[in-house]
Amino acid sequence: MYQQDFNTEKNKGMVGKKSAIRLLGLTIKDKTGIIIGFVAIFTFLSIASPVFLTSTNLLNVIKQNSVTAMIAFAMTFVLISGGIDLSVGGIMALSGMIAGILMMNLNLNIIFAIFVALVLGTLAGLVNGLIVTKLKLAPFIVTLAFGFIYRGFTLLSTSGRPIFIDKEAYLALGQLRTGIVPLQVYYMTVCFVLFLYLLNNTTFGKHSLATGGDINVAKIFGIKIDRVRIIAYTFIGFLAAFSGIITNARLNSAQPTIGTNIELDAIAAVTLGGRRIWFNRGHTYWRISDRLNYKWIEHYGSRRFLAANFKRIFNINSYLY
Amino acid sequence: METKVILEVKNLIKSFGGVRAVDGINLKLYENEIIAIVGDNGAGKSTLIKIISGVHQKNAGEIFINNELADIKSPSDAKKYGIETVYQDQGVIPLFNASLNLFLGREKKKANAAGRIFKALDFIYMNKETISLLHRIGIDIDDVTTPISSLSGGQRQSLVVGRAVYWGGKILIFDEPTNNLGIKQERNVIELIKKIRSEYGVSIIVISHNISHVFELVDRIIVLRNGKVVGEKVKSETEPNEVVSMITGL
Numbered sequence: 098m099y100q101q102d103f104n105t106e107k108n109k110g111m112v113g114k115k116s117a118i119r120l121l122g123l124t125i126k127d128k129t130g131i132i133i134g135f136v137a138i139f140t141f142l143s144i145a146s147p148v149f150l151t152s153t154n155l156l157n158v159i160k161q162n163s164v165t166a167m168i169a170f171a172m173t174f175v176l177i178s179g180g181i182d183l184s185v186g187g188i189m190a191l192s193g194m195i196a197g198i199l200m201m202n203l204n205l206n207i208i209f210a211i212f213v214a215l216v217l218g219t220l221a222g223l224v225n226g227l228i229v230t231k232l233k234l235a236p237f238i239v240t241l242a243f244g245f246i247y248r249g250f251t252l253l254s255t256s257g258r259p260i261f262i263d264k265e266a267y268l269a270l271g272q273l274r275t276g277i278v279p280l281q282v283y284y285m286t287v288c289f290v291l292f293l294y295l296l297n298n299t300t301f302g303k304h305s306l307a308t309g310g311d312i313n314v315a316k317i318f319g320i321k322i323d324r325v326r327i328i329a330y331t332f333i334g335f336l337a338a339f340s341g342i343i344t345n346a347r348l349n350s351a352q353p354t355i356g357t358n359i360e361l362d363a364i365a366a367v368t369l370g371g372r373r374i375w376f377n378r379g380h381t382y383w384r385i386s387d388r389l390n391y392k393w394i395e396h397y398g399s400r401r402f403l404a405a406n407f408k409r410i411f412n413i414n415s416y417l418y
Numbered sequence: 419m420e421t422k423v424i425l426e427v428k429n430l431i432k433s434f435g436g437v438r439a440v441d442g443i444n445l446k447l448y449e450n451e452i453i454a455i456v457g458d459n460g461a462g463k464s465t466l467i468k469i470i471s472g473v474h475q476k477n478a479g480e481i482f483i484n485n486e487l488a489d490i491k492s493p494s495d496a497k498k499y500g501i502e503t504v505y506q507d508q509g510v511i512p513l514f515n516a517s518l519n520l521f522l523g524r525e526k527k528k529a530n531a532a533g534r535i536f537k538a539l540d541f542i543y544m545n546k547e548t549i550s551l552l553h554r555i556g557i558d559i560d561d562v563t564t565p566i567s568s569l570s571g572g573q574r575q576s577l578v579v580g581r582a583v584y585w586g587g588k589i590l591i592f593d594e595p596t597n598n599l600g601i602k603q604e605r606n607v608i609e610l611i612k613k614i615r616s617e618y619g620v621s622i623i624v625i626s627h628n629i630s631h632v633f634e635l636v637d638r639i640i641v642l643r644n645g646k647v648v649g650e651k652v653k654s655e656t657e658p659n660e661v662v663s664m665i666t667g668l
Contacts, residue, residue, distance in 0.1 A: 300525050300537040303518060310511040317473065317509060318523030319494040 152277060160347075163281035164340040164356075168364040170292035171333035174302075175236075176367050178326050179309035182360060184225060184240040185337045187247030189356035192218040193341030194251045197260040197351025200267060207267050215338045221247065222334015226327030244360070251353045260351040271346025284343065288336070305329060421448040423485065424621045425470070425501075425589050430479035434463055439465040442479075443644035447589065452615060452622040454632040457642035458665055463625045466642070467591050470623075471503040472496035483589070487636050502587030504578050504595060512567035516559055517541070520581050547584075555580045555610060572603025576610055583614055585662035590614070591623045596631055608635060629658045643667055 143150040160198045168185055175182045182304060192214040199210035262268065273280045296302040307315040308322045315322050337356070345351045425447040432440040440462045447453055455463050468474040470481065472493040481488045483499050490496050496503070503509075510519045518525075521544050523539075532538035548562045557576040559569065566574055575595065582590050594613065596604040608631060615622055626632050632639060633653060641649035641664040649664040 162657045294536065294538075298532075298536070298538050298541075300527065300539060302541065303514070305525075307522060310513050314509050314511060315523070317493045317503075317505070319492075319497070320523045328566060334605065 106373070109180040133233065156277060156279060157284065159285065160279040162282045162345055163285040165359055165362045165366065166285050167288045167336050167340060168333065168359055169366040170288050171329075171336045172360070172363040173292065173296065173331040173367050174305050175326075175333055176364070177309045178305040178322075178328055178329050179312060180229060180236040180329065181364070182222075182225065182240045182333050183237065184221070184244035184247060185234055185333060185360040185363065186356035186358060187244035187251070188218050188221045188334055189341035189344070189359065190251040190353055191221070191247040191354060192338035193345040194254055194260070194351050194353060196267075197262060197345060198254060200264055201260050201262060201351075207264055211267075211342055214342055215335060218338020219331055219335040222331040222337070223327065225334065228329030229330065230323040230326050248353075250394060255353060256350075257353055259353065261351050262345065268346050268349060271343045271348070281343065281347075284339075301325065352382070419449070423447070424449045424483065426482040427466075427470070428480045428482070430466070430469060430481070432469055432474060433477055437609060440469065443642070443645070443647055444648065445650075447621050447623060447642055449621055450619050451555055451638065452611075452613065452624060452636040453638045453640055454624045454628065454636040455640050455642060456629070456632060456661065456665055460644075461642040461665075462643055462645040464593065465645075467503065467625060469595060470496065471501055471591055481566060497584045497585065497587075498542070499551070499586035500586060500587055501591065502582035502589070503593065504575075504582055505593050509578060510566050510574060513565050515565055516552070516562040516577055517544045519547050519577065520544070520548050520551065520584060524585070537650065546550040546656065551580050551584050552577070555583065555614065557610075570603065570665075571599050572606050575599060575603070575607050579607065579610055579614065583618055583620070587620060589621050589623070591625075595624065595626050596626065596628060604631070629661060632657060632661075 113239070172182060195217055196210045196214035199205045199213060200207055221243065223239055225236070228234055228239050237418050270280065275283075296305075304315070304320045304322075304325045306319055307318075308325050312322060340359075341355060344355045348355070423446050427443060427445045430440050431438065432444045439460075443462070443466060445453075445455075455466065465474060469476045470490070472490045472495050475491065481490060481500075488499050488619075490499065493503075494628050498611050511522065514522070526540045526547075527533040528538045528540045530538075533540065545562050552559055552562070555576065557573060557580065559573055559577070566577070569577070579590075579592075579595070592611065595607055599607060611622065611624075612635065614620060624632065624635060637653055638650075639651050639653060639656065639661055640647060641651075641661060643665065648667070649661075651661065
């Protein structure tokens, strides 16, 4: 009895504080490892390298990783609703290549080319979603297979060669800066805010979590589990296409190999933030810090001409949080 | 006094492959009555209530609610008829807090543009409703925003019982309501069920292995064996030993 009263008192004291923290959508105690890691690495690199703590460098890191971050945001929904999408890289390359072919080889309008690429990417996502939900096939296999198929078509379309792009308006999408801030920072920020909002404040976010949390309970309570999952796959298809377009714009060419393994990077980032694949806790904030965590190391590593393997070890470390 | 029949099941049949899990069951549930459906494992209790609550589809037979033929094809259909089920495995998303679990699948959206376009959730309303419901049914949860996995089994069970009432269920089905609970928590849940029955005037079907709880709670006991009703007793006219022997068939 005493014990119980004591606990209640203690809990009451905690409520205020906890709610204040939760207002920010954070549950700090689960994430201590990541925060400590982040701060430690950041501090270490700032001291160890004269160029690390410059706005140019930090913005460059963000620019290079913005695509992965955006994919990770979308991947969050796929994972928390109990799926996985391994076709992202394939969709990214194929959409980018289609935009390139339409613009350069067929000389069509840029906006039309981008539009077609986005629509195709979205459709590819939709197809993933439909097959996974309606035919009830394992998402791992379905998306893996489609990833290979899309990548294959991409390579076939130009016999594996890139297409050089010289349309200024298109290249601007990946190269324009406002002041020193690259456009990618804006893309990422918009996606970040949108996904955070969808995840924490909307029916869609909660239904995704419920679907992945316990699909039977979700079904019994009338949650449209198929629709939730289809939307998640469609979202990531769209963002993959968009990522393909801006990546090619950054590279001055439509490359058939962009986005290789990007889905794994994204899944790693989501998993670090949410701790476990196919569960449950989709806190998007951490995506970014995790992402930057090991990318900063990688970046630093390459600047200092460290052996690639050494970077790997660091990466693996960051997976182990 | 003539009491109203609120739920009537006629000649219900359900087979899984070659096995007849429910084999021509008839039963009636009167207004504001608590009945127990008892039986050994595999007697067909769970299948029966899953048909009534829309989880399984019947092969044959009819279900009447308020003397009207009910067409129950899904759990949502059952809810429309006022049938709310409290499942054995509790039917909650452990990660969600009390208020999100209370509103699971029936979330309150904001009235503004964000609510219409993004289906943004009205957390303030949902939390307020949850707190007031918890007060009404006398559950003591300090903070409705903690994940439900950090609550005790009894509190979780009380919440799902409260949820059934909150959504205006007229027929509540409890599948092993006191399973996996401590002794004190069992008592709380039993008291809660009694309280709900007297305050909300609902009719209740309880499925339980625990004969002493059954005798404490219910008005009438229906015994199933091999998918058939083998006995039906008003509580005052029977005793635990008789019920047990009907269950086992010995």
